[in-house]
Amino acid sequence: MTILDRLRRGLGATRSLLAERMGAAQWKVSSAALEEVLLAADVGVEAAEALAGEFERARSRGEVATGQELEFLRGFVRRQLAAANRPVSRGNPHVTLVVGVNGTGKTTTAAKLAAAVQARGGVPLLVAADTFRAAAVEQLQTWGGRLGVPVISHRPGADPGAVVFDALQAATSRGATDVFVDTAGRLHTKHNLMAELDKVRRVCSRAVPGSPHEVLLVMDASTGINGLTQAREFRSHGGATGVVLTKLDGTAKGGVVLAVARELELPVRWIGVGEAADDLLPFDPEAFTTALLEGLA
Numbered sequence: 001m002t003i004l005d006r007l008r009r010g011l012g013a014t015r016s017l018l019a020e021r022m023g024a025a026q027w028k029v030s031s032a033a034l035e036e037v038l039l040a041a042d043v044g045v046e047a048a049e050a051l052a053g054e055f056e057r058a059r060s061r062g063e064v065a066t067g068q069e070l071e072f073l074r075g076f077v078r079r080q081l082a083a084a085n086r087p088v089s090r091g092n093p094h095v096t097l098v099v100g101v102n103g104t105g106k107t108t109t110a111a112k113l114a115a116a117v118q119a120r121g122g123v124p125l126l127v128a129a130d131t132f133r134a135a136a137v138e139q140l141q142t143w144g145g146r147l148g149v150p151v152i153s154h155r156p157g158a159d160p161g162a163v164v165f166d167a168l169q170a171a172t173s174r175g176a177t178d179v180f181v182d183t184a185g186r187l188h189t190k191h192n193l194m195a196e197l198d199k200v201r202r203v204c205s206r207a208v209p210g211s212p213h214e215v216l217l218v219m220d221a222s223t224g225i226n227g228l229t230q231a232r233e234f235r236s237h238g239g240a241t242g243v244v245l246t247k248l249d250g251t252a253k254g255g256v257v258l259a260v261a262r263e264l265e266l267p268v269r270w271i272g273v274g275e276a277a278d279d280l281l282p283f284d285p286e287a288f289t290t291a292l293l294e295g296l297a
């Protein structure tokens with residue numbers, strides 16, 4: 001199956017919702033109807049208003065030919081998603097922190113990211129910096145065992161900073177190309193835990209200057225735009241540089257990708273479309289837009 005096919009399947013629920021709502025064709029002549037469709041897919045008020053407004057203006061200027069409405073929509077979505085994208089400079093080793101609230105898919109995503117590095121011939125290392133729960137360390141070790149990726153861990157309750165420091169030393173001596181640090185789930189409102197994240201970042205920069213190269217905020221897509229408030233905190237206080245949107249496979253709220261790009265101004269880097277190791281797809285604005293909107297109306 002091609003990436004596009006997998007994307008289409010992963011976005012199935014969102015596509016169905018859009019197909020149903022857009023089938024009525026009201027949206028082609030009424031910006032209010034278009035806004036309603038977009039809000040139903042959790043695009044967020046800001047992006048929905050902007051898109052509907054732009055559509056209305058373009059239509060009144062005669063720039064949207066009959067039959068070209070969907071094409072206009074696709075162009076807008078593609079531009080919005082591409083605008084938030086920016087290149088990441090690679091480190092050696094490339095250090096990525098995986099952060100977010102509980103249960104969004106951080107541990108699974110860290111493992112999937114390691115699998116992706118393996119698949120392209122790199123040497124990944126996983127770090128169990130969620131020392132808060134014994135089960136979290138075991139979960140990552142299970143993934144490591146399954147993938148054949150080493151996992152650096154300390155005993156439960158250990159200082160996450162110490163685990164990360166050890167891991168980065170190990171990464172250098174083992175010639176790891178990519179290090180993925182799984183962190184404990186934390187609420188953005190818990191200041192001591194956000195401070196702990198700060199400390200982990202400082203430890204990284206001491207052990208590998210310039211790191212962490214990426215701080216990926218893992219968001220559960222089924223939470224939709226309700227996840228934006230926490231995301232803002234992780235951006236301003238947790239140093240998030242990009243987003244992984246998980247569980248897109250189980251939700252019709254795939255439009256949240258647009259809200260992330262527009263309201264958070266954070267690039268979506270990866271999307272999760274299932275629980276298996278290869279159910280993580282690199283985010284590409286062009287492919288995503290095609291998979292979401294192609295052939296809908």
Ligand SMILES: Nc1nc2c(ncn2[C@@H]2O[C@H](COP(=O)(O)OP(=O)(O)O)[C@@H](O)[C@H]2O)c(=O)[nH]1
Pocket residue numbers: 100101102103104105106107108109185218245246247248249250271272273274275279
């Ligand atoms: N369907 C689906 N399930 C996912 C995805 N990512 C993670 N999960 C599941 O979500 C649950 C929580 O994941 P976990 O990695 O433990 O979350 P954490 O608490 O943030 O570390 C697990 O059952 C995962 O298998 C995804 O993209 N799609």
Ligand SMILES: [Mg+2]
Pocket residue numbers: 106107108130136183185
């Ligand atoms: Mg976890």
